[in-house]
Amino acid sequence: MNSPEFIRTVANRYASQLQLCYPQNPASFSLAKAIHSHMIASGFHPRGHILNRLIDIYCKSPRIIYARNLFDRIPDPDIVSRTSLVSAYAFSGNIKKAAEMFDETPLSIRDNVFYNAMITGYSRNEDGHACIKLFRQMLRDEFRPDNFTFTSVLGGLALIVDREMQCKQMHCMVLKSGAAFIISVLNALVYVYVNCALMFEARKLFDEMNEKDELSWTTMVTGYVRNEELDAARELVDGMSENLGVAWNAMISGYLRHGRYKEALDMFRKMYFIGIKMDEFTYTSIISGCAHAGLLQLGKQVHCYVLRTEGKPTPDFSLPVNNALVTLYWKCDKVDWAREIFNNMPVRDLVSWNAILSGYVNAGRIDEGRSFFMEMPERNHLTWTVMISGLAQHGFGEEGLKLFNQMKTEDFEPCDYAFTGAITSCAMLGALENGRQLHAQLVRLGFDSSLSAGNALITMYARCGVMEAANTLFLTMPCVDSVSWNAMIAALGQHGHGIQALELFKQMLKVGILPDRITFLTILSACSHAGLVREGQYYFNSMHRLYGIIPGEDHYTRLVDLLCRAGKLLEAKDVITSMPFEPGAPVWEALLAGCRTHGNIDLGIQAAERLIELMPKHDGSYVLLSNMYATAGRWDDVANARKLMRDRGVRKEPGCSWVEVENKVHVFLVDDTVHPEVQSVYNYLNQLVIEMRRLGYVPDTKFVLHDMESEQKERVLSAHSEKLAVAFALMRLPRGATVRVFKNLRICGDCHNAFKFMSKVVGREIVVRDAKRFHHFRDCECSCGDYW
DNA sequence: CTAGGGTTAG
Numbered sequence: 182m183n184s185p186e187f188i189r190t191v192a193n194r195y196a197s198q199l200q201l202c203y204p205q206n207p208a209s210f211s212l213a214k215a216i217h218s219h220m221i222a223s224g225f226h227p228r229g230h231i232l233n234r235l236i237d238i239y240c241k242s243p244r245i246i247y248a249r250n251l252f253d254r255i256p257d258p259d260i261v262s263r264t265s266l267v268s269a270y271a272f273s274g275n276i277k278k279a280a281e282m283f284d285e286t287p288l289s290i291r292d293n294v295f296y297n298a299m300i301t302g303y304s305r306n307e308d309g310h311a312c313i314k315l316f317r318q319m320l321r322d323e324f325r326p327d328n329f330t331f332t333s334v335l336g337g338l339a340l341i342v343d344r345e346m347q348c349k350q351m352h353c354m355v356l357k358s359g360a361a362f363i364i365s366v367l368n369a370l371v372y373v374y375v376n377c378a379l380m381f382e383a384r385k386l387f388d389e390m391n392e393k394d395e396l397s398w399t400t401m402v403t404g405y406v407r408n409e410e411l412d413a414a415r416e417l418v419d420g421m422s423e424n425l426g427v428a429w430n431a432m433i434s435g436y437l438r439h440g441r442y443k444e445a446l447d448m449f450r451k452m453y454f455i456g457i458k459m460d461e462f463t464y465t466s467i468i469s470g471c472a473h474a475g476l477l478q479l480g481k482q483v484h485c486y487v488l489r490t491e492g493k494p495t496p497d498f499s500l501p502v503n504n505a506l507v508t509l510y511w512k513c514d515k516v517d518w519a520r521e522i523f524n525n526m527p528v529r530d531l532v533s534w535n536a537i538l539s540g541y542v543n544a545g546r547i548d549e550g551r552s553f554f555m556e557m558p559e560r561n562h563l564t565w566t567v568m569i570s571g572l573a574q575h576g577f578g579e580e581g582l583k584l585f586n587q588m589k590t591e592d593f594e595p596c597d598y599a600f601t602g603a604i605t606s607c608a609m610l611g612a613l614e615n616g617r618q619l620h621a622q623l624v625r626l627g628f629d630s631s632l633s634a635g636n637a638l639i640t641m642y643a644r645c646g647v648m649e650a651a652n653t654l655f656l657t658m659p660c661v662d663s664v665s666w667n668a669m670i671a672a673l674g675q676h677g678h679g680i681q682a683l684e685l686f687k688q689m690l691k692v693g694i695l696p697d698r699i700t701f702l703t704i705l706s707a708c709s710h711a712g713l714v715r716e717g718q719y720y721f722n723s724m725h726r727l728y729g730i731i732p733g734e735d736h737y738t739r740l741v742d743l744l745c746r747a748g749k750l751l752e753a754k755d756v757i758t759s760m761p762f763e764p765g766a767p768v769w770e771a772l773l774a775g776c777r778t779h780g781n782i783d784l785g786i787q788a789a790e791r792l793i794e795l796m797p798k799h800d801g802s803y804v805l806l807s808n809m810y811a812t813a814g815r816w817d818d819v820a821n822a823r824k825l826m827r828d829r830g831v832r833k834e835p836g837c838s839w840v841e842v843e844n845k846v847h848v849f850l851v852d853d854t855v856h857p858e859v860q861s862v863y864n865y866l867n868q869l870v871i872e873m874r875r876l877g878y879v880p881d882t883k884f885v886l887h888d889m890e891s892e893q894k895e896r897v898l899s900a901h902s903e904k905l906a907v908a909f910a911l912m913r914l915p916r917g918a919t920v921r922v923f924k925n926l927r928i929c930g931d932c933h934n935a936f937k938f939m940s941k942v943v944g945r946e947i948v949v950r951d952a953k954r955f956h957h958f959r960d961c962e963c964s965c966g967d968y969w
Numbered sequence: 970c971t972a973g974g975g976t977t978a979g
Contacts, residue, residue: 372970399970406971430971465972504973535974563975570976598976605977636977667978702979735979 210242240269271302304337312337335369339376375404402428406435437470468505477513511540542571569602581606597631608641611923643672646948671703679711705739745775838906838924849905866908873938
């Protein structure tokens with residue numbers, strides 16, 4: 182009944198229907214399924230090119246399995262259907278299946294296209310070696326490579342860096358094959374040279390090309406950019422007759438990566454004036470550049486421009502742009518703006534979540550950061566790193582370490598950045614043993630050349646009081662940067678080695694590392710701790726003159742602190758009145774502290790009043806004020822200050838000290854009754870005091886800030902948290918081991934005196950890190966020389 | 970062929 186004629190007509194109809202299923206048509210898969218089921222319903226058995234066509238469409242759909250099912254029912258599948266499947270498997274990343282299909286295809290039916298499909302597959306799966314191997318096989322099997330072969334095998338070769346010989350061989354082969362006049366082949370060859378960083382050869386080939394297309398230009402420009410030859414790239418772009426957005430984008434991002442913000446912004450402006458079409462790449466780059474350089478105003482302008490210019494952006498467009506905006510705003514201290522962008526995003530991905538998480542965490546809004554962390558639909562190692570470092574830096578060292586361990590059990594092997602966060606936690610906590618263990622793990626995992634981890638380790642050792650280890654690390658790190666130098670200078674400063682800190686600074690200049698604003702903060706602090714007033718003033722004055730760094734409020738605060746400690750209170754007052762900012766709380770705090778040390782009650786009261794005005798909820802100002810009254814014996818005023826504090830609901834941060842013993846951190850509060858061994862600590866302390874008195878120790882009761890009987894005062898003194906922690910450590914650490922104790926506030930004057938005698942009595946070194954600096958007590962002396 | 974998220978120093 183069905184004549185061959187009729188079948189042919191039906192087949193032609195199906196064939197023309199299947200023509201509608203081309204890859205760009207989003208409906209092609211469902212359309213093909215519909216046509217296919219019509220075939221089944223009407224009893225039509227597709228063969229030959231119609232069958233191949235159907236297989237090909239399924240191959241390019243998300244359901245390769247449909248294609249495979251059809252394929253498996255063909256008794257003798259031809260090379261066309263095989264080629265479709267090989268491409269499909271390779272394209273979807275299933276390179277093993279592709280290779281299987283390839284291998285089981287008899288040599289007799291293979292053709293060029295078939296080899297090309299497999300080579301392209303390898304190159305798509307980033308296996309350059311397999312590309313070349315198959316290319317050689319193809320030559321052995323006596324097939325002639327064509328343009329497509331060269332293009333894809335060159336693409337594969339480009340994946341293998343630094344293969345100069347192979348590049349040259351390939352070049353020769355291209356020349357011999359006569360494919361040298363085909364642009365796509367030459368472009369691929371240029372790309373290979375670029376990828377092997379053979380820029381001279383790449384450029385030579387590029388210049389010799391008779392004809393160039395857009396890809397030729399972009400390959401050359403981006404090649405220069407990727408090989409860090411920005412100026413060569415720029416020259417090429419400036420000489421381009423047509424304006425290719427991609428090349429401009431590459432330029433901009435290249436400039437940004439090298440911190441050449443000005444040139445990047447100039448290109449961006451030029452793009453605008455010439456009228457070169459900008460795309461999402463342009464916007465994201467430039468916004469991200471603004472974020473890094475802290476250019477809020479410009480970033481906002483670009484944001485507005487994007488909103489005006491791009492009517493209804495697709496998710497592909499808006500997602501990266503919005504991600505860059507989130508980062509821009511939080512880096513410019515506008516976390517709430519960042520949040521608004523984040524909230525209004527039609528689609529978000531992991532990058533968006535990580536960006537907003539960083540924003541909250543960096544702003545110290547840890548509670549909100551935590552809840553973002555918990556809510557996140559997925560996390561990666563970056564998520565963990567952000568959270569761990571954020572916790573460490575905002576005083577949640579223990580939680581940071583906990584998270585670091587949790588990360589190991591839950592998700593990924595920590596990378597060196599995650600280690601960096603954990604090490605910072607140890608630095609904050611003073612957990613030396615824990616830090617040492619992390620260091621050991623780092624070495625074992627081969628991360629010991631990591632710059633960030635190394636820098637964190639310098640700080641960790643320094644902040645745990647082990648200067649030698651910090652110094653050795655600094656000297657043996659395979660490479661160091663300005664952060665390392667800053668860390669080391671800061672370490673010396675905190676330990677009171679002002680002269681050495683300045684020496685190191687000079688050495689830093691000598692090796693050609695430019696100081697930044699942080700360098701100057703650290704050297705000003707170093708001078709302040711060591712009483713190097715003239716030096717500090719000199720460097721303060723030189724920072725702008727010699728290095729173009731404009732002193733910020735924080736630098737002025739250090740200068741005021743430097744003068745105040747040295748008793749030059751009036752000079753400090755002059756700095757405050759002449760500085761180009763409205764003096765903020767830190768400046769007044771420094772002045773107040775100086776007034777207290779040098780007993781200038783009048784100026785001190787002025788400072789304290791300003792401070793309390795600025796920060797009515799800040800405990801420090803009330804405490805300093807009342808301490809000052811107490812020093813002068815004005816107990817009524819002490820009471821008044823304390824009452825004011827109580828009335829305003831301000832609570833004094835309780836003194837708290839801790840010490841690591843046998844890998845465990847033991848915490849002591851003032852007048853502690855919580856620690857399980859506190860009674861024996863008190864007993865031991867009393868014994869020590871008896872021996873200390875024999876050497877001349879007299880408790881200095883002027884550090885007791887309440888009015889009471891002197892005997893009672895002495896009891897209060899001996900209950901200070903730092904004394905308890907030191908005594909505990911002396912009891913429990915191995916004989917002769919250095920004691921390292923940490924305190925959240927500044928050390929008390931009597932404790933400072935007591936530890937000198939104590940170090941003599943027990944013949945051991947006692948190291949105390951307080952809120953500001955280190956004190957090393959040894960043989961009745963302190964490293965600070967009583968200047969603190 | 971070009972873009973978006975991290976770290977260390979005070």
